Amino acid sequence: MDKRKRTRLRAAGWTVGTPREFLGLSDEEAAFVEFKLALSKTLQALRAAQELSQVDVAKRLHSSQSRVAKMEASDPSVSVDLLVRSLFKLGAQPGDIAKALRPRRRVAAT
Amino acid sequence: MDKRKRTRLRAAGWTVGTPREFLGLSDEEAAFVEFKLALSKTLQALRAAQELSQVDVAKRLHSSQSRVAKMEASDPSVSVDLLVRSLFKLGAQPGDIAKALRPRRRVAAT
């Protein structure tokens, strides 16, 4: 987005910026939600790799399908604890989790 | 500990083994407590590096000294969420956390 358009939008009362700016998140909060997101993605990937349904995973975790869906969606009602425990139960190794948390290479902003 | 002594102790009614065995933790549970422990240690290290008291840290986190003590002690009442949020608030980068989680090289058991 170029400066001109940005300015016009702001003048029209719009908030312009990144999702993080939009939501008014501080740096630490943003880092935390990204952290959770990385774990969610890892969980999804692990499930896909094992070709399981959410119901299957729920059984292994002694939980419910709806909670698994929320875990994968990084729902606010899901804690990092639950995500980490679940990853371990699905066979992830500590190293796998560490790997998943490494910050993605940043791509040039447009 | 040698085999002989181990056997004698068991005969005398003692449980012999790792803390994990002693507590009857499954692999995933053990992995999880180690995970938490790594975060606690990182928090302590971060505080030490900045030469802050627990009270100082508590202020930065908008929490209390007692909770900080429990975080560093990896108390059961402390969640991974709290630890991770705290680390970020103290300025840790995602990469730092990933690094802290990498499994330590195992040393020959005695």
Place this chain on the structure above:
DNA sequence: TGCATGTATGTCCAATCGGACAGATAGTAC
């Protein structure tokens, strides 16, 4: 000795989390 500082531990209660259920939506096969 008393006093200050830093840390550890136990408890209380409000806030958050998590399993479970209901119901919605989407895709596929018959």
Place this chain on the structure above:
DNA sequence: GTACTATCTGTCCGATTGGACATACATGCA
């Protein structure tokens, strides 16, 4: 069309968590 499967979303209520407080313990210093 119905039926089945997989996933998503909202809600409820018991369980866990977290800030706060009191208090104990340790160390250093005047």
